[in-house]
Amino acid sequence: xxxxxxxxxxDGVLAVAITLLVLDLHASSEAGTSLAHQLKREWPxxxxxxxxxxxxxxxxxxxxxxxxxxxxxxxxxxxxxMLLLMWVTTIPFTTATLADYLQAxxxxxxxxxxxxGVSWEGMAVSFTLILRHLLRHGLLRRRLEKxxxxxxxxxxxxxxxxxxxxxxVGLISPVAMLVMYAALNAFYIREQTPTAxx
Amino acid sequence: xxxxxxxxxxDGVLAVAITLLVLDLHASSEAGTSLAHQLKREWPxxxxxxxxxxxxxxxxxxxxxxxxxxxxxxxxxxxxxMLLLMWVTTIPFTTATLADYLQAxxxxxxxxxxxxGVSWEGMAVSFTLILRHLLRHGLLRRRLEKxxxxxxxxxxxxxxxxxxxxxxVGLISPVAMLVMYAALNAFYIREQTPTAxx
Amino acid sequence: xxxxxxxxxxDGVLAVAITLLVLDLHASSEAGTSLAHQLKREWPxxxxxxxxxxxxxxxxxxxxxxxxxxxxxxxxxxxxxMLLLMWVTTIPFTTATLADYLQAxxxxxxxxxxxxGVSWEGMAVSFTLILRHLLRHGLLRRRLEKxxxxxxxxxxxxxxxxxxxxxxVGLISPVAMLVMYAALNAFYIREQTPTAxx
Amino acid sequence: xxxxxxxxxxDGVLAVAITLLVLDLHASSEAGTSLAHQLKREWPxxxxxxxxxxxxxxxxxxxxxxxxxxxxxxxxxxxxxMLLLMWVTTIPFTTATLADYLQAxxxxxxxxxxxxGVSWEGMAVSFTLILRHLLRHGLLRRRLEKxxxxxxxxxxxxxxxxxxxxxxVGLISPVAMLVMYAALNAFYIREQTPTAxx
Numbered sequence: 001x002x003x004x005x006x007x008x009x010x011d012g013v014l015a016v017a018i019t020l021l022v023l024d025l026h027a028s029s030e031a032g033t034s035l036a037h038q039l040k041r042e043w044p045x046x047x048x049x050x051x052x053x054x055x056x057x058x059x060x061x062x063x064x065x066x067x068x069x070x071x072x073x074x075x076x077x078x079x080x081x082m083l084l085l086m087w088v089t090t091i092p093f094t095t096a097t098l099a100d101y102l103q104a105x106x107x108x109x110x111x112x113x114x115x116x117g118v119s120w121e122g123m124a125v126s127f128t129l130i131l132r133h134l135l136r137h138g139l140l141r142r143r144l145e146k147x148x149x150x151x152x153x154x155x156x157x158x159x160x161x162x163x164x165x166x167x168x169v170g171l172i173s174p175v176a177m178l179v180m181y182a183a184l185n186a187f188y189i190r191e192q193t194p195t196a197x198x
Numbered sequence: 199x200x201x202x203x204x205x206x207x208x209d210g211v212l213a214v215a216i217t218l219l220v221l222d223l224h225a226s227s228e229a230g231t232s233l234a235h236q237l238k239r240e241w242p243x244x245x246x247x248x249x250x251x252x253x254x255x256x257x258x259x260x261x262x263x264x265x266x267x268x269x270x271x272x273x274x275x276x277x278x279x280m281l282l283l284m285w286v287t288t289i290p291f292t293t294a295t296l297a298d299y300l301q302a303x304x305x306x307x308x309x310x311x312x313x314x315g316v317s318w319e320g321m322a323v324s325f326t327l328i329l330r331h332l333l334r335h336g337l338l339r340r341r342l343e344k345x346x347x348x349x350x351x352x353x354x355x356x357x358x359x360x361x362x363x364x365x366x367v368g369l370i371s372p373v374a375m376l377v378m379y380a381a382l383n384a385f386y387i388r389e390q391t392p393t394a395x396x
Numbered sequence: 397x398x399x400x401x402x403x404x405x406x407d408g409v410l411a412v413a414i415t416l417l418v419l420d421l422h423a424s425s426e427a428g429t430s431l432a433h434q435l436k437r438e439w440p441x442x443x444x445x446x447x448x449x450x451x452x453x454x455x456x457x458x459x460x461x462x463x464x465x466x467x468x469x470x471x472x473x474x475x476x477x478m479l480l481l482m483w484v485t486t487i488p489f490t491t492a493t494l495a496d497y498l499q500a501x502x503x504x505x506x507x508x509x510x511x512x513g514v515s516w517e518g519m520a521v522s523f524t525l526i527l528r529h530l531l532r533h534g535l536l537r538r539r540l541e542k543x544x545x546x547x548x549x550x551x552x553x554x555x556x557x558x559x560x561x562x563x564x565v566g567l568i569s570p571v572a573m574l575v576m577y578a579a580l581n582a583f584y585i586r587e588q589t590p591t592a593x594x
Numbered sequence: 595x596x597x598x599x600x601x602x603x604x605d606g607v608l609a610v611a612i613t614l615l616v617l618d619l620h621a622s623s624e625a626g627t628s629l630a631h632q633l634k635r636e637w638p639x640x641x642x643x644x645x646x647x648x649x650x651x652x653x654x655x656x657x658x659x660x661x662x663x664x665x666x667x668x669x670x671x672x673x674x675x676m677l678l679l680m681w682v683t684t685i686p687f688t689t690a691t692l693a694d695y696l697q698a699x700x701x702x703x704x705x706x707x708x709x710x711g712v713s714w715e716g717m718a719v720s721f722t723l724i725l726r727h728l729l730r731h732g733l734l735r736r737r738l739e740k741x742x743x744x745x746x747x748x749x750x751x752x753x754x755x756x757x758x759x760x761x762x763v764g765l766i767s768p769v770a771m772l773v774m775y776a777a778l779n780a781f782y783i784r785e786q787t788p789t790a791x792x
Binding site for chain 2 (some may be wrong): 005006008009011012013015016017023048062075078079082085090092093097100101103107108111143180
Binding site for chain 4 (some may be wrong): 052
């Protein structure tokens with residue numbers, strides 16, 4: 001199977017999901033209050049838009065970097081990739097819910113934080129499944145050194161372990177969680193996937 | 199005609215349709231009830247999101263596998279493919295309707311089940327039309343053995359016959375229908391299309 | 397400039413526009429009436445969905461066939477193509493408006509028909525501009541015979557002339573207009589663009 | 595890293611953003627007023643749709659022209675490109691807000707104008723960052739003459755400087771601003787990026 005269409009389909013889903021985020025930005029002359037007031041009241045929507053845009057952006061860059069290394073795709077890989085895309089697709093919903101409930105009372109706010117955390121964890125786990133499958137079945141263009149493969153897996157493991165930790169923090173302070181997420185995101189902006197040359 | 203753009207356009211439609219499914223997930227701080235309660239009440243939306251995501255995902259994987267075999271596309275094939283895409287495009291609507299009416303009373307619930315069944319059957323029939331056209335007009339990369347072609351057609355015929363059967367079951371028990379659909383879906387996760395090598 | 401990205405961008409816009417059509421299909425358990433009654437009342441939405449899906453589908457097939465012939469793209473061609481895409485993008489709006497007002501009284505219904513007609517005419521004119529530009533500036537892969545070029549232009553001229561005619565008919569009978577549009581559409585399903593070989 | 599997927603992802607985001615603009619065109623038989631009246635009242639939505647469609651269209655054409663020159667992409671370029679796409683993604687929101695408040699009173703109308711200006715400025719700055727990065731790190735296919743590079747940067751600088759100027763004018767007269775934007779847009783319709791051949 002060619003990896004061309006797998007990339008094209010993934011690009012499509014990521015592009016649609018990242019662009020749908022804008023549908024949560026609203027302002028209306030019929031809201032009964034000034035535009036300035038509406039923007040102020042809805043600042044969590046704007047913050048969540050920017051954060052989620054960069055989350056999906058970072059995923060795309062890493063997806064791109066990882067699949068540039070891939071030599072061959074099999075059916076299992078396609079379904080792991082589909083799992084990743086499913087979690088990405090939930091981001092517009094979990095982002096909107098977080099933005100909506102960020103300023104709400106106790107239980108609701110915590111649940112919204114937890115849901116947001118689940119979609120991040122889902123993406124981190126899916127990415128790790130993809131990476132492990134690629135390494136185990138020799139689907140990469142070049143054979144990685146054992147140490148190199150373990151480093152790559154460990155780096156992804158960081159996310160798998162820290163996203164739930166950040167979410168736990170978020171149950172107490174959502175703002176602290178967003179800061180931790182931003183830091184984790186900044187970590188993955190730097191290249192954590194194996195590179196094309198050793 | 200090149201098959202590159204046919205794949206690209208199909209990828210685009212499938213990617214948009216699969217991502218639009220998220221628009222049916224809602225929760226709002228203005229709903230007058232807690233977030234936990236809303237999520238509980240709307241569980242059919244989440245179940246339907248996951249099922250329909252994997253339905254479209256499986257269709258994409260099979261579409262990809264089948265067209266990897268295709269050597270040449272003609273105008274008729276394009277319109278059969280357009281027919282398949284039209285049914286795929288209805289999935290966000292039929293899924294939302296099913297989720298909305300799953301817990302409703304008798305007639306409405308049964309009608310929602312039937313509509314959902316129609317979109318599945320439409321996809322199965324379209325896929326079979328595409329496969330038959332490819333086989334009859336020698337558009338595949340290699341000539342299939344007669345037995346091989348019949349096996350492929352019969353395997354798709356399974357869906358064409360069983361989707362309506364599952365829908366009939368759904369008129370009595372929607373949950374039993376969803377289980378049958380999941381089983382059929384699992385069947386198509388395994389490769390049922392002819393493979394590139396004999 | 398390469399024509400690859402022009403095709404990819406056009407595929408993207410056409411794929412999104414064709415899939416957004418589904419957003420006009422609605423049914424809700426909170427509508428205060430049975431699902432069967434809602435579907436019956438909203439039949440124009442379903443009819444309009446199917447017609448517009450095939451309109452955009454036919455445009456895609458013809459776009460594909462025409463650009464398979466194109467050897468080179470220039471900046472003017474890109475903007476004519478953008479004009480075509482703009483009219484395509486209006487289809488979800490004009491379709492929804494037509495479906496909504498098809499059963500309304502006199503003036504509103506006629507205006508909805510006229511708006512729908514404008515978007516068809518816009519597409520036909522844009523397509524003709526593209527074809528003329530390709531022919532005049534020798535951007536096709538092979539030089540067409542003079543008669544062949546005129547035939548192609550005349551065939552597109554048919555649409556440019558007949559869409560407004562059909563729209564005029566629609567001011568009296570919207571249903572007669574839809575039948576005429578369907579017939580014109582069927583005409584363009586057959587190949588009307590010059591073919592790759594003479 | 596290959597530039598193919600960067601182009602494909604950018605095409606996807608631009609295609610979705612440009613097509614989502616149509617979601618702001620509305621008319622409803624339940625609005626309690628005639629269709630003609632609704633269209634007249636909502637003319638800013640139609641004007642804003644056309645302007646924003648061509649803004650995104652011009653960005654796409656320039657993006658295409660610039661990346662046709664690019665030989666190599668690095669991680670920094672990907673994030674600058676992501677920044678550009680983020681601003682493009684906000685266009686459906688800022689356009690809808692501008693259209694909604696164009697006829698509103700003083701402060702609201704001026705704020706809507708300023709927000710619209712911010713998204714244009716964000717795009718101009720991002721484009722300039724991309725161009726500067728390409729020039730400084732020698733990622734273009736051919737080495738530009740020093741004068742040529744400066745000309746290209748200066749031409750983009752025009753937008754960076756004039757968009758805020760136009761926005762300031764818009765605080766007094768939104769219509770004058772739209773005319774200035776249209777003029778700037780017309781400037782970028784002509785090729786302002788370096789060409790493939792010297």
